[in-house]
Amino acid sequence: DAKTTQPNSMESNEEEPVHLPCNHSTISGTDYIHWYRQLPSQGPEYVIHGLTSNVNNRMASLAIAEDRKSSTLILHRATLRDAAVYYCILVNTGKLIFGQGTTLQVKP
Amino acid sequence: DAGVTQSPTHLIKTRGQQVTLRCSPKSGHDTVSWYQQALGQGPQFIFQYYEEEERQRGNFPDRFSGHQFPNYSSELNVNALLLGDSALYLCASSSGGTRYEPQHFGDGTRLSIL
Numbered sequence: 001d002a003k004t005t006q007p008n009s010m011e012s013n014e015e016e017p018v019h020l021p022c023n024h025s026t027i028s029g030t031d032y033i034h035w036y037r038q039l040p041s042q043g044p045e046y047v048i049h050g051l052t053s054n055v056n057n058r059m060a061s062l063a064i065a066e067d068r069k070s071s072t073l074i075l076h077r078a079t080l081r082d083a084a085v086y087y088c089i090l091v092n093t094g095k096l097i098f099g100q101g102t103t104l105q106v107k108p
Numbered sequence: 109d110a111g112v113t114q115s116p117t118h119l120i121k122t123r124g125q126q127v128t129l130r131c132s133p134k135s136g137h138d139t140v141s142w143y144q145q146a147l148g149q150g151p152q153f154i155f156q157y158y159e160e161e162e163r164q165r166g167n168f169p170d171r172f173s174g175h176q177f178p179n180y181s182s183e184l185n186v187n188a189l190l191l192g193d194s195a196l197y198l199c200a201s202s203s204g205g206t207r208y209e210p211q212h213f214g215d216g217t218r219l220s221i222l
């Protein structure tokens with residue numbers, strides 16, 4: 001299973017944009033890039049996914065590098081409720097292989 | 109529209125016992141996956157059920173088994189419990205048509221082994 005690399009932690013100020021990076025240099029052509037987040041005491045929550053093109057939804061945007069070896073999850077205006085562990089996962093067989101993720105702290 | 113529901117929310121067992129955890133998928137979903145999450149770690153994939161069959165399995169011993177029913181709900185069974193089985197067990201559901209569909213998670217069952 002292809003692996004991803006994320007920073008262990010990041011900090012952001014409330015109401016400012018947040019860019020969460022993910023490296024996946026061994027990505028294959030059939031791997032989709034998925035992002036999930038996990039708030040304290042909850043199960044993971046799907047955020048967004050994409051294959052080659054940038055994607056937007058009500059929660060976030062996903063920017064995918066042209067060579068697909070990296071991607072960035074963008075939260076346009078961070079709120080305190082966005083404080084969570086964010087996981088970047090490559091998916092092509094239906095199973096999710098979670099790494100350690102990035103713990104995002106949002107300061108008021 | 110109910111999401112993924114898991115029961116019970118908490119459970120305490122002793123070493124050597126057996127346990128059954130239950131999961132009802134989100135309405136319209138036909139695929140159920142199970143994950144184990146130890147404290148401070150990311151979830152680890154146990155197995156996935158589709159059309160009442162185990163479609164794929166992670167690196168877990170045979171003590172971990174499962175079942176999917178015709179209504180798509182699922183059970184996770186763990187035999188001969190070990191202290192190391194203490195964890196949060198998460199169920200996720202998705203549509204089985206493609207293998208990259210997003211998964212929707214329940215809030216898990218917290219299993220403690222004494």
